[in-house]
Amino acid sequence: MPAAPAAPAAVPSAPPRRWPDVSFRWLALLAAATIVALIFLVGWELYRGAHLAVMKFGVNFLHHSVWDPVADDYGAWPFIFGTLVTSVIALLLAVPLGVGTALYLTEIAPLRIRQPLVMVVEMLAAVPSVIFGLWGVFVLVPWLRDNLFVWLKKWLGFLPLFQGPIYGVSVLAGGIIVAIMILPIITSVSREILRSVPNLQREAAYALGATHWEVIRLAVLSYARRGIFGAAVLGLGRALGETMAITMVIGNRAEVSASLFAPGYTLASVIANEFTEATTDMYLSALFELGLVLLVVTILVNVVAQLMLRSLAGGGTGKVQ
Amino acid sequence: MADPIRLTSPLPSPRPDAPGPAAPVRPPPPGADVAFDIRDFSLWYFAHQALDAVTIQIPRQKVTAIIGPSGCGKSTFLRALNRMHELSPGVRIAGEPRLNGENLYAPQIDPTMVRRRIGMVFQKSNPFPTMTIAENVLCGLRLNGVRDRPLLRERLEQSLRMAALWDEVKDHLDRPGTSLSGGQQQRLCIARAIAVRPEVLLLDEPCSALDPIATAKVEELIHELKRDYTIVIVTHNMQQAARVSDRTAFFYLGQLIEYADTRTIFMNPANPQTEAYVSGRFG
Ligand SMILES: Nc1ncnc2c1ncn2[C@@H]1O[C@H](COP(=O)(O)OP(=O)(O)OP(=O)(O)O)[C@@H](O)[C@H]1O
Ligand SMILES: [Mg+2]
Numbered sequence: 001m002p003a004a005p006a007a008p009a010a011v012p013s014a015p016p017r018r019w020p021d022v023s024f025r026w027l028a029l030l031a032a033a034t035i036v037a038l039i040f041l042v043g044w045e046l047y048r049g050a051h052l053a054v055m056k057f058g059v060n061f062l063h064h065s066v067w068d069p070v071a072d073d074y075g076a077w078p079f080i081f082g083t084l085v086t087s088v089i090a091l092l093l094a095v096p097l098g099v100g101t102a103l104y105l106t107e108i109a110p111l112r113i114r115q116p117l118v119m120v121v122e123m124l125a126a127v128p129s130v131i132f133g134l135w136g137v138f139v140l141v142p143w144l145r146d147n148l149f150v151w152l153k154k155w156l157g158f159l160p161l162f163q164g165p166i167y168g169v170s171v172l173a174g175g176i177i178v179a180i181m182i183l184p185i186i187t188s189v190s191r192e193i194l195r196s197v198p199n200l201q202r203e204a205a206y207a208l209g210a211t212h213w214e215v216i217r218l219a220v221l222s223y224a225r226r227g228i229f230g231a232a233v234l235g236l237g238r239a240l241g242e243t244m245a246i247t248m249v250i251g252n253r254a255e256v257s258a259s260l261f262a263p264g265y266t267l268a269s270v271i272a273n274e275f276t277e278a279t280t281d282m283y284l285s286a287l288f289e290l291g292l293v294l295l296v297v298t299i300l301v302n303v304v305a306q307l308m309l310r311s312l313a314g315g316g317t318g319k320v321q
Numbered sequence: 322m323a324d325p326i327r328l329t330s331p332l333p334s335p336r337p338d339a340p341g342p343a344a345p346v347r348p349p350p351p352g353a354d355v356a357f358d359i360r361d362f363s364l365w366y367f368a369h370q371a372l373d374a375v376t377i378q379i380p381r382q383k384v385t386a387i388i389g390p391s392g393c394g395k396s397t398f399l400r401a402l403n404r405m406h407e408l409s410p411g412v413r414i415a416g417e418p419r420l421n422g423e424n425l426y427a428p429q430i431d432p433t434m435v436r437r438r439i440g441m442v443f444q445k446s447n448p449f450p451t452m453t454i455a456e457n458v459l460c461g462l463r464l465n466g467v468r469d470r471p472l473l474r475e476r477l478e479q480s481l482r483m484a485a486l487w488d489e490v491k492d493h494l495d496r497p498g499t500s501l502s503g504g505q506q507q508r509l510c511i512a513r514a515i516a517v518r519p520e521v522l523l524l525d526e527p528c529s530a531l532d533p534i535a536t537a538k539v540e541e542l543i544h545e546l547k548r549d550y551t552i553v554i555v556t557h558n559m560q561q562a563a564r565v566s567d568r569t570a571f572f573y574l575g576q577l578i579e580y581a582d583t584r585t586i587f588m589n590p591a592n593p594q595t596e597a598y599v600s601g602r603f604g
Contacts (some may be wrong), residue, residue, distance in 0.1 A: 111410060200447040204510070206405060208461040208517065209437030218460065222451040 039299075046295060049288030052281055061289060067254040067270075069278075074286035076293055078254040082171060082264035083294070086246060087239040089175025089260070090182055095232045097179075098186030105187075106194040107216055118191070125184035133248035136177045141168040141249050144176070149261055164259040167251065172260035174250035178242050182235040189234055189309075193227030194220060230308035237301040241294065243268035267294040356381040356521060356551040357402065362416035364394075364401055366409065371397045373575045374416075379568075384543060384552045386566035386583065388559070390598065394575045395555040399523050402553065403439035404432040420521070437465065440514035444526040446506035448498030448513070454490050457498040457509055461517040476516055484512035485542050504535025511542065515550070522546060524554040528561065540565050559599055563587050571595045 047054075053061060053074060064075025101121065105114055145168030156162045197220050205219040221228075243266075251263020252273060267290050278284040357379035364372040371394045379385050387395045400406040402418060404425065417424045425435050448457045458480050459473050467473060477494070481487040486508040490501070498509055507527060514522060524543070528536040543552060543565045556562050562569055562583065569586040571579045571594075579586060579595040590596045 198447070200443060200445055201449065203405065203408070203441075203443060204447040204449065204513075206408060207403070207436055207441035207443075208464055208513070209433045209435075210464055211433050214464055218449065218464075222449065225451070 043292075043295060046288055046292040050285055050292050052285035053289040054285075056282065057286075057289075061286075062293070065254075065256050069274075069280070069283050072280060072282050074282070074289075076267070076290055078256050079265050079267045079270050079290055080293065081256050082174075082250065083240055083266040083268070083297075085171050085260075085264065086174040086178055086250065086266060087236055089172060090178035090239045091232060091236055093176065093179035094183045094186050094235055095228075098183050098231070098235070099190050099228055101183075101187045102190035102194050103216060103220075105191055107212075107220060118188075121184055121187050124180075125188070129181065129242070129244035130248075132177060132181055133245035136173065136245055136249040140176065141173050144168060144170075144173055153261070160258040161260050164257070164261050166261050167263060169249055169251035169263050170261050171250060171257075171264040174246045174264065174266070175260075177245045177249050178239045181242055181245060182238045185238055186231050186235040189231035190224075190228050193224045193231060196227070197223045226308060226311070230305050233301060233305035233308060237298055237305060240298050240301060241268055242266075243272050247272060267291075354381050355379070356420060357553075358419040358422070360416060362401070362418055363414065364397060364406065365411075365413045367411040371575050372401070375577045377570060377577055377580055379551065379553060381551050382547060382549070383567040384547050384554060384565050386562035386569045387553065387555045387572060388557075388562050388569060388598070389572035389578075391557075393572045395572055396525055398572065399441075399525050399553060399555055402521070402523055403436050403441055405436070405441065407432055437461070437517060438519055439521040439523060440517065440519035441523040442507070442510050442514050442525070442527050444529050446503060446510050446530070448501075448506050448509050450497060450499045452498055453495045454498050454501070454509060455494040458512045458516050460513060465517060480512040480516040483515055483542070483546065484508045485538055485545075486512055502535075504531045504538065507531060507535070507539065508542065511539070515546065519550070521551045521553065524552065526555050526557060529557065536561070559587070559601070571598060573598070 057064065057074065061074065061076050062080065063077050064073075065077040065081075066073050066075050067078060068074070105117055105121075109117060145166055149162075149166045149168070149170075149172070152162045153166065201219040201223055202215050205215040210218060246266055247269040250266065250269060252265050252269060253263040254265045254270070255262060257264070271287055271291055271294075274283075275287060278287055355378045357377070359378070360376045362372060362375045363370065375398065387398060389395055397406060401414065402425075406412050406414075414426070417426055419425065420439070424430070449460065452460065455477055458477050462473060462476060478487060478491075481490060486505060489505060490496075490509075498506065501509060507530070511522075511524075511527070528539050531539065540561065543554065546552060547567075554562075554565065566583045569581065569583040570577055571586060571590075571592070573594055579590060579592045581591070585591075586595060587599050590599060
C-alpha cells in the first residue's frame with residue numbers, strides 16, 4: 001500500500017472549523033429556551049392578571065357557581081363544569097368513532113381505498129373551526145332540536161340528563177361539535193399506533209386459528225391499548241381548549257344543569273366572549289384567572305398524554321428479544 | 322402423549338351454511354404414514370412465481386427439514402401449508418395440498434380451522450406482550466372456547482413441560498410473556514403452538530435468533546415432539562437440518578430440487594445443485 005501514508009497526513013492539516021457546530025448548538029438551545037420561557041411568561045402574566053381575583057376569592061373561585069359582573073361576584077364552576085362535560089361528551093363520541101375508523105383503515109379496508117380514506121380524514125382536520133361553528137349553528141343545532149333531542153327526550157326522558165326544555169343550543173350540541181373537531185387527531189394518532197403493531201403479532205394470532213376479529217382483539221388492540229389511551233388524552237387536551245365552534249352552539253349561559261339539553265358555557269368561550277366588555281379590574285382579573293385554570297388543566301392533560309405515548313415508544317410494552 | 326380430549330375434530334365438518342358440494346368424496350388416504358400429500362403446487366405473488374410445481378409427500382410423525390438459499394421459497398411453502406399465505410396481498414395458488422387425504426383448500430374449509438390443526442412458530446419469537454406466560458400458552462385454547470379450569474391448568478403444565486420451559490417459569494407464570502429471555506420466549510411460542518394439540522407443527526427458522534445453548538434446547542425439544550407431531554422445519558443451518566430431521570427437501574428458485582432421507586441428501590445427493598449447496602459451495 002504505497003499511497004496509504006499520504007492520506008492520513010492530509011486530514012490534520014485542515015482542522016475542522018468548530019464555530020458552525022458551536023453556534024448551531026447555541027442557536028438551537030436559544031430556540032428551545034424561548035419556548036420554555038414563553039410558557040412560563042404566559043403563565044406568569046396570567047397569574048399577574050389574575051392576582052386581584054385570586055386574592056379576593058381564593059380557592060372559592062373554583063367551586064363558586066355565580067358569575068355576576070354587575071355585583072362583581074365571580075365563580076368559575078359553571079365554566080369548569082361546561083368545559084368538563086362537553087369534553088367528556090366529545091371523548092365518549094370521538095374515541096370509539098376515531099379508533100373504529102383507525103381500525104378500519106389499518107386492518108379491514110381494502111388496500112386500494114386506504115390512502116384516499118386517510119386523506120379524507122386529514123381533510124377534516126384542515127377545516128377551520130369557524131366553519132364547523134357555522135355548520136353547527138345552521139345545520140346541526142336545528143337538526144338536533146327537531147330530531148335527536150326530541151327522540152332522546154321521548155325514550156330516555158326518565159334520565160335527568162335528557163329532561164327540561166329543548167332550545168337546540170346546549171351542552172350536548174357543544175360536545176358533539178367538539179367531538180367532530182377532535183375526531184381527526186384521535187383517528188390519525190390511533191392509526192399510527194395501530195400501524196406500529198408488528199405484523200408478527202397479528203401472525204401469531206392467525207397461526208393459532210384466530211378469526212379476523214379475534215386477531216384484532218388479541219394481537220392488535222391489546223398491544224395498542226396504551227397508545228390508544230394516549231391518543232384519547234391528546235384529544236381531551238384539544239377538546240378542553242376548543243373555543244370558536246363551541247361558543248357558537250353551546251348557548252353561552254353560565255349555568256350548572258344536570259340536563260344536557262340546557263345551555264352552558266366553557267372556560268375558553270367565556271374568555272373569548274367577555275374580554276372586550278370587561279370594564280372593571282376585578283372582572284378582567286376573574287377572566288384572567290379562568291385563563292389560568294384552563295392553562296393548568298390543559299398542560300397537565302397534555303403532559304400525561306405525552307408521557308403515555310412516550311413510554312409506549314420507549315419499549316413500555318416489553319422488550320422484543 | 323395420548324390425549325383423550327381432542328379440541329378440534331380432526332376433519333372439520335363443512336359448515337352447514339357454506340356453499341359448495343355436499344359431502345365431498347374423499348380419495349383414500351395415500352398411505353397412513355403420509356401427512357401432507359402435495360402435487361404440482363404453485364404459488365404466485367402478483368406476477369412473481371414463488372413456488373413452481375412442487376410435488377412432495379411429508380411423512381407423519383417425522384421431522385422434515387426444508388433447506389435452500391435465501392429467497393428460494395421456503396417460508397412461502399411453509400406458510401402455504403397452513404394457509405397463512407392468504408394474508409399476503411396478491412397471492413394466487415394452483416394445486417391442492419392434502420393433509421391426511423383431505424384438501425386443505427376445499428371451498429367449504431375455513432382457513433382458521435386449518436390453522437388450528439397446523440400450528441406455526443416463527444423466526445422471531447412473538448409472545449403477546451400484554452399477556453402473562455400462562456395466558457400466552459392458553460390463548461389458543463381460549464380461542465377454541467375451552468373454559469374448563471382443571472383442563473386449562475393441566476394443559477398449561479403439559480405444554481410448558483413439552484416445550485422444556487416448565488422448570489424455568491413454573492414459579493412466575495403470571496409474569497408477562499415478554500419478561501423472558503429470547504430463547505425462553507421462543508420456547509414459550511412453541512408451548513403456545515402445541516397447547517392446542519395441533520396435528521402438525523411448522524417451524525420457520527425457529528433458532529435463527531437464539532444462542533447455541535437455547536438452540537440445543539429447541540433441537541432436543543423437536544426430537545421429543547416428533548413422537549406426537551408431524552414437524553416441518555425451515556432452517557439455514559445445515560448441521561441443524563442434519564441433526565434434527567429425518568427427511569430433507571432442498572428448494573432452489575421456487576422448485577423442489579431434491580427430496581430424500583436426510584442422510585442421503587447430506588452424504589450422497591443425487592443432484593449436483595444439492596451437492597453444491599450442502600457442501601457450502603453456494604447459497
Ligand atoms: N408477501 C410477499 N409479497 C411478494 N413477494 C414475496 C412475498 N413474500 C415473499 N415474496 C417473494 O417470494 C420469494 C420467496 O420468498 P420466501 O420468503 O419464501 O423465501 P425464503 O426461502 O423463506 O427466504 P429466507 O431464507 O430469506 O427466509 C422471494 O423472491 C420473495 O421476494
Ligand atoms: Mg424465510
